[in-house]
Each structure stands twice: as structure tokens, then as C-alpha cells.
Amino acid sequence: MTALFDRIPNSAFRVISIVIVTAVFLIILFPLYFMLTTAFKTEYEIYTAFSWFPRNPTLDNFVQVITQFNIPLYIKNTLIVALTTTSIVVIVSVMAGYSLTRLRFPGRAILARGVLFVYLVPGALMLIPMYLIIVKLGLQNTYLGLILANMSFAVPFCTWLMMGYLRSISAEIEEASLIDGCTRLMSLWHIVIPLSIPGIATAAIFIFNGVWNEFIFALILSQDASRRMISVGLSNFYRVDIYMVGPMMAGSLFAMLPVVILYILAQRYVVSGLAAGAVKG
């Protein structure tokens, strides 16, 4: 067996690699292809007369999603929550990350270790606690409730990411600025933050994505239509027995748009963040 494996010439090995890569590629594309094509199909083609490619392409599903199913409202809600969470978390986490990597003070080591632990706390453990606290605060069906819930995973994650990034920046430039009479806060603002822009961008992209794609907190904390997130709105197209596949696929394309655009524009940051173990999944 080993000998057989070793006797495969390099060229053949490359062919095998290409075959494997192609197979995985097709399995990845399969659901995405049907999402894309189904969004343009008529009901008849979706449920009765199957086709690989829409025979009578229609924009009905997109029109329905916009005019009948409140998807624009859900997108607006999700944007408000995602952008607010991202801005607050980036500021809070850059401050905390700087403090925990660059300043010496009693309690720092424990706090730094705590960040990692809290980041690793799985969402399933937080399901009931989050529900309890949001109900207690009376923040069900509010933007504030969703923002607070999302911050619970975003702050530890983003702080951990910033700590890693700040450690990779040499402390010497900052020390030089301190000798030249900068205060710590001045050097944070004028030296450290400009140098950390790539790290901050990575963190911001991941938080935005995380909140934009979040489903569980949105489901348990904000069922009311006026404050519904896009994830909950789309999953409602699948009731127990009634599926509205066409609108669901069209709505999914809208929901994926910002994520895919961010990915294309900032792939470098996304990949470096992923390599750092960024998204839970």
C-alpha cells in the first residue's frame, strides 16, 4: 500500500490533487448555485417542473421580498445594530487591548488571561443567561438589547484579537515617543492606533459580520416585527409546513450581499483574522 502510494509519479499526484480540489469545489458550489438560480425561478419551476437553469427568469421573488415581507426594514434594523455594536466594540477593545499589552499594573495578568477564557465561553452556555438579563432589563425587542447581547461575544473576541496584533507591533517606537515627552494617551492616539489600522480593520470586519449573521440572540431576544433582524426574518420563510423558497432565496441574496462585498474588498484581512481563529463555527 505504502509502496503503491509512493510509486505514483509527481504528475499523477498533481492530477489527483486537482480532482480532489474540483470535487470539493463542486460540493461547495452546489447549494450556492441553487440559492442563486432558485431566486430567479417561478413557483412552478421551483416546486413542480425542476430545472437546472431558470427557463423563465423572473424578478418576482425579489419584488415580493421588498414589497410584501418587510425585508428592507429587517435590513435597516440589522444595519443599525451591527454598525453601533462595531463602533462601540472597536473603541472599547482597542483601549482594553492597549492597556493589557502595553501598560504594567497589578491585576493585568489575570485580566489578560480572563479575556481568552471569556472569548472561549461557548454561545450555548450564554443562551439562558442572556435571555434572563435582557428580560430583567426590560430590553426585549429593542436595539439596545440586541447591541448589548452582541457585545457579550464581540468585546472579548475583539480585545483578544487586538492584544495579538499589538504584541506584534514593536514597542520601541512608542518608547521613543515617551522619551520625547509624549504621554501614554498621546502615543496611543498618534503612534499605536495608526500602526494598528490593519488589526482594527480585521476586528471591525469580523464584528460586523458576526452581528450581521447572528441568529440565536436575534431569535430569542427580538421577535417583534418592528425590531426583527434579517436572520430571523429569513428563517420565518420556513414554517413547519409552508415553505416560501423563492422569496427565501431572494432575501438570502440580499442578506449575503454586504458579507460577500466585504470579503471581496478585504480578503487579506479576513484570511488573516481566520488564521487567528476568529469566527466561532
Next chain:
Amino acid sequence: MAQESVLPRVAAQLVTTKRSAFRRHEAILGWLLVTPALVIVLGMVGYPFLEAVRISFTDKMIGMGAGRWVGLSNYEYIIGWPAFGSMVMRTVAFTIAAVFIKTIVGLILATAMNQEIPFRNVLRGLFMLPWILPTYIIVLVWRWIFDGQTGVMNQILMGWGLIDTNVPWLARPGMAIALLIFVMVWKGYPFYALTFLAGMQTIPKDLYDAAAIDGAGRLASFRYVTLPGLRQIMGVVILLSTIWTMNSLEIPMLLTNGGPSNATEVFPLLTYHLALQNFRLGEGAAVPILMLPIIAALVITVAHYMDREATQ
């Protein structure tokens, strides 16, 4: 004489007071900068978690007031419940199966991508897609594909004449389990492939040349050069992914919601069903706390690895 001996002492004292003032200043600034994050974490993670522990000792139900203290009876009820044991076994089995397959797929794909193949960078971007896209969308699409009535898979297989009646994919326990694992792998493998590929590219070429001189074939050099080179990364990736896979709620909830006949009821789903569908918050809160020893052991192990890596 006297003056000469006093001066250095005064100077030294001045320096220490200045240094300690500087230290104190730094400590105050340090705590100030960390406080907002600390308040959020204590308020939105720490306090709620303790509150859930407290609730697990009460009979609190949604919409029924504060609930009475019932001691350990929620825990006794859940542990004594025959379905709980099988649920724990099921969760562990699902996790091991999904993580194992993700590791294998990740290794194979990383090895393949490590060759000189056409369009490598474009392909790498595409292979990351499952990881980037919203989980709920992916799961809903797969659920539609494997729908028992009008799903895409049934329509395709019918069209090819491979089946003559619809297959109820997600309504058969064995098939539902396999498909749940499949979707978990589909969503989760890019993290493995990407980190393994990054790890492979840090292994020096010399090691492979030396192994080749020693007569190592392809398998031997994988076994004795690649795998040892990846050990650290693989350890962290597998542990992290074990935690996330075990606690995954979104995928099972949207794909099978525990069905058919509880075949896919894993522990996060049980928590959700007890607490938020049957409104029994006390019992629901007890389930994750009973799983805590396993989760804590995993978290402490991986934190140890990651901390060491980060501070090295």
C-alpha cells in the same frame, strides 16, 4: 563630607518617588482603559451566568414570577431522565464524528492546495466561502435541498431515474444524523484547511529534502515531516473546533430541530427546547451547567495552548 554622603541618597530617593509616581500613573491609566470592556464583560457575561446558575436551583417558568427555591431537584430530574444520558452520548458522538471528518478533509484539502495547481489563489478564496457566509442561510438552503417532498435532491434523482418515489431524507434518523454531520463539516472545514495550509507552508523545504535523501517516500515524509510540523496547530484547531461544534445550536436547530424522534437532539437544542419552548427556565438552565465540566476541561486546555502561543 556629610553633604557628600547625603546627596546621592536624596537623588536616589527622588528617582524612586518619581518612578513610583510614574508606576502609579500607569496603573491608574491601565485600569481606566480596561474598565469599559470589563464592565461589559462582567455585566453581559459574568452576572447573567451567575443569574442562570441561581435560576437552575428554582422552578422559575417564563411568565410565572420569580420561582421558588427547589434545591437540586432540577438537576436530579434531568440526570434521572433516561433521555439525558443518551443526549450526552449523542452530543459527544456527533462532535467526535464531525471534528474527525473536518480534520481529514482539512488535511487532504490543505495537502492538495499545497501543490502547484492552477488558480490556487482564486480557489483558496472560494474554499473559504462556507466559513464566511451566514450559517442560517446555508442551513436553510441545505434543508430545502434535502426536503422530503419537493427538495432539489429528490427532483434531481427522480429526473435521472435513480429513485421513483421521494426520499424523506431528514425524516429518517440515520440519514438525518449523517446530513447534520455533513452540513457541520461543509460549514466548518475551511478553518481547518486554511490553518493547516498556513502551517504546511511554514515547514522548511530542507526537511523534505533531507527526508527524501534518507529514502522517505511521499507517505513517509507526510508521516515524519508534515504531521510533526503541524502538531501544534492541529492541537489548537481541533480543540477550538471541538468546543464550537459541541455547542453549535444554529445548525441542528434549523436543519432538523432535534428530529426525527430526537435522533439529533444535542445538548444546546435540549437547553433551548426546555427553557424557551416549554418555558421551564429552571430545568433549561441546569442542562448547560451539567455539561460544564466537559466544556471547562476543553476551554482550559485550549486556553493554555493559545496563551503560550500568544505570549511566545
